Amino acid sequence: MNATDRLTELFMRFPGIGPKQAKRFVYFLLREHSQYKEQLIKALEELKFTGKQCEKCYRFYGDKNAQTPKVFCSICENETRDHSELMIVEKELDLDAIEKTGSYNGLYFILGGLVPPLTEKPSELIRIRELTSRIHGAIESGMLSEVIFALPVTDYGDTTTEYIEKIIKQIVGIDKIKLSHLARGLSSGLEIEYVDRDTFKSALERRN
Ligand SMILES: [Zn+2]
Structure with a gap:
């Protein structure tokens, strides 16, 4: 060739x-x-x-000039961020878009995909084991109080949210943590990747 x-x-x-x-x-x-x-x-x-x-969050980050290699990215290591909030996103581009709005100061978890409706083995499509162990560990250490779903408003996004909520309730227990969702904007099918500052800010403030 x-x-x-x-x-x-x-x-x-x-x-x-x-x-x-x-x-x-x-x-x-x-x-x-x-x-x-x-x-x-x-x-x-x-x-x-x-x-x-x-x-921690599965984000890629550069580490070229670091004297000692870091295990976690600059967001996860940042002490000034609110470690009691964990936002679940589908992909890195979503995280980048949310960071760009400057409206959220908590931590993230990147799922690495979404679950299509009627999937038999959803656990193979997203980082569900990693997510539950992250949540479990954070609750144990008294750090985490809220998980915010920031997934697309589509069938895939909804199926994914339902699946994760079910697993969290089974494994972690519903009383230990608050689960919330970004308020749905005027347009359904909203892609987080393209969200603008005002839309995101309002969806975050009105989360339920
Ligand atoms: Zn990180």
């Missing part, structure tokens, strides 16, 4: 990228100056060594 075909195959593993678009990327790179390609290679090299995943 030549470099062009190999690269096409690698691009096809990107989310949402089909063979045609993968090829388009390759042709773009072939046309680009070598300086751009050098930058890309360097950035990929760096990513290989700095892309660490936080063991």
Whole structure:
């Protein structure tokens, strides 16, 4: 296999990228100056060594210049954040979007997916074991008082919320923790990833 075909195959593993678009990327790179390609290679090299995943929230974070490698990301390690609130999001882009609004000061947990309705083995699709052990540990140490669901307002989001709530109630006990949900905005099908500051802020304030 030549470099062009190999690269096409690698691009096809990107989310949402089909063979045609993968090829388009390759042709773009072939046309680009070598300086751009050098930058890309360097950035990929760096990513290989700095892309660490936080063991608490599962967010990726850079650790390139740290003297001693950190186990947790800057959000989880931040003492000024409210450790009594844990917000559950589907993916990193959602966390980034919420951080950008500057309206939330608690901690996060990234599920890594959603549960489609009528799924037989939902536990294989999201980080449910990691989530329950995180919640369990945080309650034991008296840190956590509220779990906030910030999942998309879709069938998938609702199924996921119901499934997690059931598991939390079974494992942790309903009386030990408050479960709340972002208030539903005017438009259903809202993607957290694209939420604006005012919509998010109001949904957070009116959570129920
Ligand atoms: Zn973290």
